[in-house]
Amino acid sequence: MTRVAVYGTGSWGTAFAMVLADAGCEVTLWGRRAELAEAVNTTRTNPDYLPGVTLPETVRATTDPAEAAAGAEFTVLAVPSQTLRGNLSAWTPLLPPDTVLVSLMKGVELGTAKRMSEVIEEITGAGPDRIAVLSGPNLAREIAERQPAASVVACRDEDVARRLQAACHTPYFRPYTNTDVVGCELGGAVKNVIALAVGIADGMGLGDNAKASLITRGLAETTRLGLAMGADAHTFAGLAGMGDLVATCSSPLSRNHTFGTNLGRGMTLQETIAVTRQTAEGVKSCESVLELARRHGVEMPITETVVGIVHEGKPPLVALKELMSRSAKAERR
Numbered sequence: 619m620t621r622v623a624v625y626g627t628g629s630w631g632t633a634f635a636m637v638l639a640d641a642g643c644e645v646t647l648w649g650r651r652a653e654l655a656e657a658v659n660t661t662r663t664n665p666d667y668l669p670g671v672t673l674p675e676t677v678r679a680t681t682d683p684a685e686a687a688a689g690a691e692f693t694v695l696a697v698p699s700q701t702l703r704g705n706l707s708a709w710t711p712l713l714p715p716d717t718v719l720v721s722l723m724k725g726v727e728l729g730t731a732k733r734m735s736e737v738i739e740e741i742t743g744a745g746p747d748r749i750a751v752l753s754g755p756n757l758a759r760e761i762a763e764r765q766p767a768a769s770v771v772a773c774r775d776e777d778v779a780r781r782l783q784a785a786c787h788t789p790y791f792r793p794y795t796n797t798d799v800v801g802c803e804l805g806g807a808v809k810n811v812i813a814l815a816v817g818i819a820d821g822m823g824l825g826d827n828a829k830a831s832l833i834t835r836g837l838a839e840t841t842r843l844g845l846a847m848g849a850d851a852h853t854f855a856g857l858a859g860m861g862d863l864v865a866t867c868s869s870p871l872s873r874n875h876t877f878g879t880n881l882g883r884g885m886t887l888q889e890t891i892a893v894t895r896q897t898a899e900g901v902k903s904c905e906s907v908l909e910l911a912r913r914h915g916v917e918m919p920i921t922e923t924v925v926g927i928v929h930e931g932k933p934p935l936v937a938l939k940e941l942m943s944r945s946a947k948a949e950r951r
């Protein structure tokens with residue numbers, strides 16, 4: 619039986635542990651809180667993040683990172699992007715030397731503007747053939763209910779991507795392989811920023827034309843950044859690009875979309891943070907994405923607008939006016 623360690627008992631870590639177990643793996647789930655690990659082991663549920671979902675017997679939880687790591691063929695990381703560096707520094711000495719590190723995270727590190735695979739490589743010293751990314755339209759709650767979804771597993775080494783694909787393929791979860799790690803990571807991180815923009819528009823009461831325009835132009839600016847960073851344009855038309863963007867921008871289950879909606883309705887940033895219990899990666903990553911855009915000389919007007927509203931206190935109506943009155947241009951530029 620394939621042994622997998624999943625670090626992070628939040629909604630996606632727990633739901634993906636269930637997917638792995640349903641695909642036939644033996645999974646150890648690491649979490650910080652003893653009472654939550656105890657609940658998983660005794661009631662087979664994660665009442666804090668996925669109430670009402672029964673986990674398979676082959677998912678066991680622990681608060682001991684060494685116990686989770688022991689014998690793991692895959693080490694899956696599902697903590698907030700901004701804490702990964704600290705977490706992984708502590709776990710690295712415990713990891714099996716050949717384990718494949720799998721990022722489920724959809725953010726870019728503040729300060730360094732590094733993608734999660736870059737942070738993993740820097741901290742663990744693993745080469746690109748041992749670092750994989752899973753990304754796609756994968757709202758955790760739907761997957762925990764075993765509703766059908768497709769996804770992408772990306773690794774520079776296609777054989778490793780195929781091994782991971784086999785480890786998480788179930789009748790309701792269909793992963794495709796890809797070797798474009800940069801594109802998959804950027805698709806996942808930037809869609810959160812665009813979902814904030816769409817949420818703000820929804821909260822302001824704007825219509826479906828505005829939503830479709832933001833999604834389409836959001837994909838255009840994501841692709842521009844991706845191409846400047848060496849990604850493959852096809853990735854952005856796929857599940858980790860368009861697929862995830864559409865799911866996140868349309869679903870009330872999305873934390874980023876909901877965060878934006880609250881801002882668009884007139885809540886302050888502090889009020890919105892106070893009512894947000896879970897990780898909304900775009901709130902911090904919008905600044906790192908803008909930093910990447912500047913470094914690579916790429917225009918990302920929607921991302922810039924989101925940073926203005928979220929971090930610079932720009933009123934959404936003023937930001938909308940500025941976005942719409944930019945100089946006219948050809949669609950493909």
Ligand SMILES: NC(=O)c1ccc[n+]([C@@H]2O[C@H](COP(=O)([O-])OP(=O)(O)OC[C@H]3O[C@@H](n4cnc5c(N)ncnc54)[C@H](O)[C@@H]3O)[C@@H](O)[C@H]2O)c1
Pocket residue numbers: 626627628629630631632649650667696697698699701705722723724725756757758759895896897899
């Ligand atoms: N929820 C989804 O639908 C979904 C789907 C795909 C990808 N993702 C991505 O997966 C990642 C994790 O998201 P999630 O939905 O599981 O988030 P979550 O907010 O549900 O859970 C986060 C987990 O990280 C833990 N955590 C918080 N701070 C920590 C710290 N300092 N050290 C260690 N652990 C800490 C929390 O206790 C919790 O267990 C994010 O990057 C997110 O974008 C989420």
Ligand SMILES: O=P(O)(O)OC[C@H](O)CO
Pocket residue numbers: 724754755756757758810813862865866871872873874875897898899
């Ligand atoms: O809830 P969000 O906004 O973090 O989005 C969840 C997933 O990334 C959707 O694929």
